[in-house]
Amino acid sequence: MKKLILTVFSIFSFSAVAAVPELPFPTGSCSGIIPIDDPQITENSSNYYDGGANLAIVLDFDEAEAFGVELLFDNFDRDDEAFAQWSIDQDGSGTQLTIERDELLPASFIGSFTLEYPDDDLVPNLVGLQPTGNVSKEYELRFRLLPTAGGATYIIQGLSFPLHGFCSTI
Numbered sequence: 001m002k003k004l005i006l007t008v009f010s011i012f013s014f015s016a017v018a019a020v021p022e023l024p025f026p027t028g029s030c031s032g033i034i035p036i037d038d039p040q041i042t043e044n045s046s047n048y049y050d051g052g053a054n055l056a057i058v059l060d061f062d063e064a065e066a067f068g069v070e071l072l073f074d075n076f077d078r079d080d081e082a083f084a085q086w087s088i089d090q091d092g093s094g095t096q097l098t099i100e101r102d103e104l105l106p107a108s109f110i111g112s113f114t115l116e117y118p119d120d121d122l123v124p125n126l127v128g129l130q131p132t133g134n135v136s137k138e139y140e141l142r143f144r145l146l147p148t149a150g151g152a153t154y155i156i157q158g159l160s161f162p163l164h165g166f167c168s169t170i
Helices: 002-018 120-126
Strands: 029-036 053-060 065-074 081-087 096-099 107-117 135-149 153-158 165-168
Touching: 029 153, 053 165, 065 107
Parallel strands: none
Antiparallel strands: 029 053, 029 165, 053 065, 065 081, 096 107, 107 135, 135 153, 153 165
């Protein structure tokens, strides 16, 4: 009898541990930052700035929009000053955000939006200028949103880019 009870208990224990709840889709908004460590962006040569970059984002899940600003830092003279910045959609009006359930990782979501990116030859022309009209490339950013802290924070794992960051509810 003890073996039967132990066997039944073991089966239900594995079921409880293996079952991942299906979370509701994210609601509200979150904001966060993604540090960019792409060697192609931070390459040191006469045609490129030398420094770092980051992407500040706001994801509005209810309106299915993404907002963001990419900020570049020039470290050519070793003083880390802001070099250029522009909106991910060039006019700050928001870009279409798509969220779907992640089939590979339960209790997570896949998001995507399009980033309008200036051509490398145009980057120096962005210094002190408004970003409108400088777009020359579009990239689709796909990422995994991993909810943590009861859904108050999302860890962002890049799927179409080798970057990661976070997004906290606002």
